[in-house]
Amino acid sequence: MTSHHDMAQAIVSAHQATLGLTPQVRTAPAFSSEAPVYRAAKQACLDLGFIEIDAECLAHAWQAMTLRTGHFSPADWPADPQDFGMRAWPRPDAFASCPKQLGLYAVLPDAAWVVRMARAGVPTVQLRFKSGDAQAVEREVRAAVEAVKGTDARLFINDHWQAAIAAGAYGVHLGQEDLGAADLSAIRAAGLRLGLSSHGYAEMLRADRLSPSYIAMGAVFPTTLKQMATAPQGTGRLAAYARLMRDYPLVAIGGIDGGKLPEVLASGVGSIAVVRALVAAAQPEAAVAKLKAEMQAWMATQEAIQMS
Numbered sequence: 001m002t003s004h005h006d007m008a009q010a011i012v013s014a015h016q017a018t019l020g021l022t023p024q025v026r027t028a029p030a031f032s033s034e035a036p037v038y039r040a041a042k043q044a045c046l047d048l049g050f051i052e053i054d055a056e057c058l059a060h061a062w063q064a065m066t067l068r069t070g071h072f073s074p075a076d077w078p079a080d081p082q083d084f085g086m087r088a089w090p091r092p093d094a095f096a097s098c099p100k101q102l103g104l105y106a107v108l109p110d111a112a113w114v115v116r117m118a119r120a121g122v123p124t125v126q127l128r129f130k131s132g133d134a135q136a137v138e139r140e141v142r143a144a145v146e147a148v149k150g151t152d153a154r155l156f157i158n159d160h161w162q163a164a165i166a167a168g169a170y171g172v173h174l175g176q177e178d179l180g181a182a183d184l185s186a187i188r189a190a191g192l193r194l195g196l197s198s199h200g201y202a203e204m205l206r207a208d209r210l211s212p213s214y215i216a217m218g219a220v221f222p223t224t225l226k227q228m229a230t231a232p233q234g235t236g237r238l239a240a241y242a243r244l245m246r247d248y249p250l251v252a253i254g255g256i257d258g259g260k261l262p263e264v265l266a267s268g269v270g271s272i273a274v275v276r277a278l279v280a281a282a283q284p285e286a287a288v289a290k291l292k293a294e295m296q297a298w299m300a301t302q303e304a305i306q307m308s
Helices: 004-019 036-047 052-069 111-119 134-147 161-167 184-189 201-208 234-244 258-265 284-307
Strands: 103-108 124-127 154-158 171-174 193-198 214-218 250-253 271-274
Touching: 004 036, 004 234, 036 052, 052 201, 103 111, 103 250, 103 284, 111 124, 111 134, 111 284, 124 134, 134 154, 134 161, 154 161, 154 193, 161 171, 161 184, 184 193, 193 201, 201 214, 201 234, 214 234, 214 271, 234 250, 234 258, 258 271, 258 284, 271 284
Parallel strands: 103 124, 103 271, 124 154, 154 171, 171 193, 193 214, 214 250, 250 271
Antiparallel strands: none
């Protein structure tokens, strides 16, 4: 009988090139089951550099996949929602929907940037305004909502859900750390879309339980804009995440610029979020045009390939 150590090594060998990262800390795994496949997958995922909570999610999913299919295959990677305990769609408690392809997604520091990028043709914009002054927040959110009127831009408000409801924004974006403080029922009842950040399997599953409008995944590449709890995930993991979360509109974020667009889009996401690629550009409007053209060219190429 193959030992769980041999099974773990087979998993690592099959996926190291696409999914492996250097483990931050090597520790003896803590197992919550005696099932050999679970134990093998838990060890393998830790060796591949997944953090503990994500390795645990994956190990249980691998066990479920093996029971469902009737065989263990180290070359497979769990990507079926039912193996992760996710509910089927449609869901009566889901937030309002948004397009599967959100396109270029600009994360912007204030309303002035929102109006500038909306007028430049960015299809999805997010106001990420940082201030402890409630009145300043309300003014900025109202100004951003007014800024996108007359354009085709969809506006999400980062964090400030109450101001977003009051101003009639298109949607709200929340980080995992903000979920406990937000009234999700009020956001849903107001008809606003909800986007949620995620940085790995455990956070994706937590987001999925809330049935948001979209899920953002990252950081894909190194970024200096925000201190991340997890290492940059890379496009191999992004593709694995996208396969599991295929029922959602998906947004890739973190260190993405024009040169990286093709490999990010190839992962299966329908939107790419950018920050510095626009706000730090010498000519932001020209940068918008270039990024949109690159995205459209990539999609046209894929359509041509599918039709050939």
